[in-house]
Amino acid sequence: EVQLVQSGGGLVQPGGSLRLSCETSGFVFSSNWMDWVRQAPGKGLEWVANINEDGSVANYLESVRGRFTISRDNVKNSLNLQMNSLRVEDTAIYYCINARAGWGQGTLVTVSS
């Protein structure tokens, strides 16, 4: 059974940092690109970042480039998103996803003073 279990998130002030994690099982993690997607309250889906199989290539949404860093650990089958210099507009539910395996359960990130 495919599982993507997320942790991290919470409430942070503007300018603060958070780290999201996603532990996976049930598919060959090390052979797959992985993505982060977010959904602001009442809005649609917005892709945030992705990373290739060995972690050597990462792509970012323009508005998060330089502030967010995606990484992976192929030994632990886990994906991470380090979010720095957070802004109010980063408030959303963040999901890890593999486009062939499925979605994590989501974790809420609220950026507010």
Next chain:
Amino acid sequence: QSVLTQPPSASETRGQRVSISCSGDTSNIGRHSVTWHQQLPGTAPKLLIHSNDQRPSGVPDRFSASKSGTSASLAISGLQSEDEADYYCGAWDDRLNVWVFGGGTKLTVV
């Protein structure tokens, strides 16, 4: 405004078949695989279709999809009340270098 265009809503009678369209261009659907995702109210999205027309294990065969040129469509047959959800299409976009999604289609089963 989303890069991929979906109708904002769709409605069909229980037991019938509905089709949801997703329109893109040569930089996304025309060049890359399409995924479809179902989001039930208040829950995380669920992967329905990957690689244009492939169902992950556990997705009923009532759900099917196809792609032609720069457009794709999702079909749901034998509609059930539990199919009421938002449906999103997605594809990588070479020009923007991002994964783009449609704006979502809210399906109502009457």
